[in-house]
Structures are given as structure tokens and as C-alpha cells.
Amino acid sequence: MRLDVVSIFPEYLAALDVSLVGKAAKSGLLDVHLHDLREWTHDRHRTVDDTPYGGGAGMVMKPEPWGLALDAIAPADGPAQPRLIVPTPAGRPFTQELAYELAAEPWLAFACGRYEGIDARVASYAGERMRVDEVSIGDYVLNGGEVAVLVMVEAVARLLPGVIGNPESLAEESHSGDGLLEYPVYTKPTSWRGYDVPEVLLSGNHGLIADWRHEESVRRTAERRPDLLAAWGDVLAGKDDSTA
Numbered sequence: 695m696r697l698d699v700v701s702i703f704p705e706y707l708a709a710l711d712v713s714l715v716g717k718a719a720k721s722g723l724l725d726v727h728l729h730d731l732r733e734w735t736h737d738r739h740r741t742v743d744d745t746p747y748g749g750g751a752g753m754v755m756k757p758e759p760w761g762l763a764l765d766a767i768a769p770a771d772g773p774a775q776p777r778l779i780v781p782t783p784a785g786r787p788f789t790q791e792l793a794y795e796l797a798a799e800p801w802l803a804f805a806c807g808r809y810e811g812i813d814a815r816v817a818s819y820a821g822e823r824m825r826v827d828e829v830s831i832g833d834y835v836l837n838g839g840e841v842a843v844l845v846m847v848e849a850v851a852r853l854l855p856g857v858i859g860n861p862e863s864l865a866e867e868s869h870s871g872d873g874l875l876e877y878p879v880y881t882k883p884t885s886w887r888g889y890d891v892p893e894v895l896l897s898g899n900h901g902l903i904a905d906w907r908h909e910e911s912v913r914r915t916a917e918r919r920p921d922l923l924a925a926w927g928d929v930l931a932g933k934d935d936s937t938a
């Protein structure tokens with residue numbers, strides 16, 4: 695998978711060189727290209743923003759540098775186009791399902807907005823030749839898209855074949871498989887500061903252990919994410935219309 699990230703703070707994305715994503719890049723599973731948006735400015739001050747039409751606080755990122763950046767990274771007459779992801783609090787939710795979808799793409803490009811955001815015409819222009827998704831990692835506002843890109847790249851990269859050691863572990867994670875939250879996990883010692891590992895986990899009875907883990911997943915989901923449990927209930931009751 696090729697990844698391009700455009701930002702006015704490309705050094706923010708240095709974290710992509712470490713840990714799991716860094717290993718994937720070094721092994722050739724990821725081909726990461728970081729770009730400084732200011733490469734595509736031509737004035738003395740390397741201006742990337744201006745005041746918003748219609749008034750209001752803050753500044754808006756100018757379309758010109760973004761247009762030149764997209765044209766340089768993914769020329770209109772090129773053999774392929776990336777899927778463009780624009781992190782924004784106004785975007786569709788980033789979910790594990792979307793992470794799996796993005797992990798199947800051969801080329802992703804991320805546009806990191808700053809200030810009040812990127813001139814809306816940039817997404818329209820890009821949309822003429824590539825799929826554009828405006829995506830939010832949560833209902834809160836950051837100072838820019840860089841942190842969101844780090845989150846999304848880690849969530850996507852770890853799903854790529856060969857990136858994590860044991861792909862079986864992906865099946866039992868929160869928000870995967872049955873869509874419930876993951877059950878609590880324990881390791882040695884069996885007793886620690888007066889806290890004991892649940893007896894069932896020491897029983898060696900795999901059926902009982904599986905039942906206990908499912909019950910714990912349902913309990914946790916009911917306590918912390920009843921919204922997920924409602925959706926799960928609909929699926930069980932055959933009301934799920936996602937296949938409609």
C-alpha cells in the first residue's frame with residue numbers, strides 16, 4: 695500500500711517511522727510519502743490560508759496549494775488515483791469497518807487540514823478523479839488533521855497481511871468479529887495484590903472459557919456501549935438492513 699500525507703507540519707507524521715507502521719514501511723508493506731503543503735506555495739511568505747468568505751472567526755486553507763499538491767502527487771493523467779481521506783470533525787465516523795475497507799485500497803492519500811479547514815472546492819476538485827472521504831475519528835475538535843491521520847494509519851496498517859505477528863488476534867478485538875467490546879484479559883501471576891484471575895480461565899475447559907468471554911463481552915458492551923448492543927440485537931433479530 696502506498697500512503698501519501700500532505701501537511702504544513704510533516705514532521706508531525708514522524709511517528710509513522712516507528713513501531714508497527716515503521717516496521718511495515720521498512721519491510722515494504724507500506725510505501726509512505728510525506729509532503730509539506732508549503733512546497734506548493736509561491737509567495738515570499740509561503741501562504742496557505744486566508745480569511746473566510748462570509749465572515750467568521752479563523753482562517754481557511756487556500757485551494758491553490760492543495761490543487762497543485764494533488765496534481766503533483768496524483769496527476770490527472772496518471773495510471774491510477776488514490777483514495778483521498780480528509781480528517782475533519784464534520785466527517786463520517788472512522789470505524790473498524792472503514793479501517794478494513796481502507797486496508798484493501800492500494801493507495802491512500804491524506805490531506806491534513808489546519809485552521810478552520812480546507813476550502814470546500816478542493817474536495818470537489820479532487821472528487822472529479824478520485825474517491826474523497828471526509829472522515830472524523832471522534833466528536834471533538836483538534837487543531838489539525840495530523841493526529842487523526844496517525845490514528846487512521848495505525849488502525850489501517852495493522853490490518854495489512856504480514857504487519858502484525860498473529861492475524862488471529864484481529865478476529866477477537868473490540869469492534870471486530872461479533873461487533874462487541876473485547877472481554878477482559880489476564881496473564882501471570884494468578885493472584886496479584888489480592889486480585890485473582892477468574893477461576894474459569896484456569897479451568898482448561900475451552901467451552902466454559904468461550905462462554906465466559908462472550909458473557910463478559912456482552913456485559914461490557916451493555917455497560918459502556920449500549921448503542922453497539924442495540925445494533926447487535928437488531929442483527930440477531932434479523933432486523934439488520936445493512937444487506938438491503
Ligand SMILES: NC(=S)c1ccno1
Pocket residue numbers: 781782783829830831832833834835836837838839842
Ligand atoms: N475529529 C477530527 S477527525 C478532527 C480533525 C480536525 N479536528 O478534529
